[in-house]
Amino acid sequence: MKLSQSSLLLSDFGGEMTIAEMNFFQRMIYILQQYGGSLVKGAATTMAIAIICTLLGCVIGFAVGLVQTTEPHKKDGLLKRGILRVVKFILTAYVEVFRGTPMMLQAAFIYYGMSQLFGINLGMWSAAIIIVSVNTGAYMAETVRGGILSVDPGQREGARAIGMSHFQTMLLVILPQALRNIMPQIGNNLIINIKDTCVLSIIGTVELFFTFKSISGALYTYFEAATVTMIIYFVLTFACSRILRYVESRMDGPSNFDLATTDTLAFTSGLTKYNAKKGGTF
């Protein structure tokens, strides 16, 4: 958008006003009127990248965390132990490097490196998704490792004692509990990702922060544009944190449970309600 266009008229306010003559609120309304569509698009891109990358990051994190917490079986041969050690080393290096460097530089490194070294021109979307996912994965790997370690070792023993394999024990007993334990951390990561996608503006991803830069660059209204964009960011993150709280409480299930009566056990029909908090008769 050219500078000359910024002296557009704000007809809703009755008079013919230039940006310079407007007050704070008028400027914000002007920004919303003129750039509402771009802001919505930018916010949608930001959310899409944040959600997709948090999910992919979780998948990477679970895979890495699972390998990191695998101990070699006593009957495993030297080769198997060796492979496990090498894989663990590589994964540790991955976690340390991606946690230990700024995502903005990782974005530049991967995006420009790929084209310069291999001649691969990653599209804006694929570059954004790869960078944020891999970065989130590095953080999630440690979170998942902690989540697995936080599950009472008795759970594993209980599962092994009825003959479950290591894989069944992990899949059916340990990981679901680890996932519940790290839900707050996953939420944390999602919120961080919503904000941190702004570093992708360095590779030209048109997300919310990029939109802010375009608007402020075009209108020279940094304060108003920043206010509007901040409000949008906050609405997004706050909504996400509320939704995740709700998901957590759904995962916990109700604090009450249905008490089956002796009759229903025989005839497998209805159940009576039992309030665990109030206590009750059955």
Next chain:
Amino acid sequence: MEEILKIEHLVKTFGTNEVLKDIDFTVSKGNVISIIGASGSGKSTLLRCINMLEEATGGKILYHGKDILSGEVDEDKYRTKVGMVFQSFNLFNNYSVLDNCILGQTHVLKRNKEEAKAKAIEYLSKVGMAQYIKAKPRQLSGGQKQRVAIARALAMDPEVLLFDEPTSALDPEMVGEVLDVMKDLAEGGMTMLVVTHEMAFARDVSNRVIYMADGRIEEEGSPKDIFYNPQSPRTKEFLSRFTAN
């Protein structure tokens, strides 16, 4: 009587600490064996070695004549036959009471869902917990949890059940309900190996008592022999603490 388990020269060391020293005994079908002894005498480690939760350092554990430590017996299959009840219950926190009793049946024994459910309800009724099938472990009292844990182990149709201090983590008023269930099982002919501090249970319910001290079997015999006519001075001293009052 048919021999199920035969423990020969079993040794377990943690680092330089020898916890089990040359343990020998046999578990036959229908046996209810109580293992008593002071804390740290190796009772729980012995059970955990038998269930392979700990790896024995030396000796043999023969299951129907086959050594489970040599790798010729599939570890997971063996565990379905030798069930375990823990001091800390170890019910799966993320499943309901019913699913706790179904999970192993469907995933390990590959039973179909209806059969597994029927079996789970049968055993939950047996321990008096059938009404609670929809509850999660966190909604139950300690005694209730332990009864569900017993039902979970029974649902796998084990040949032997190992009990690792099943009442030690319970409030005194809940000990009775769990011991009653165990007594019923013993009377029903279940083969049981019980590590316990409940001397009345060892004396009245079991048909053999093993007294362990310092990682060895100090004395073994009928409850009558051990409680009323102990031979070893250490057994006498240990039991005197319970009979003194």
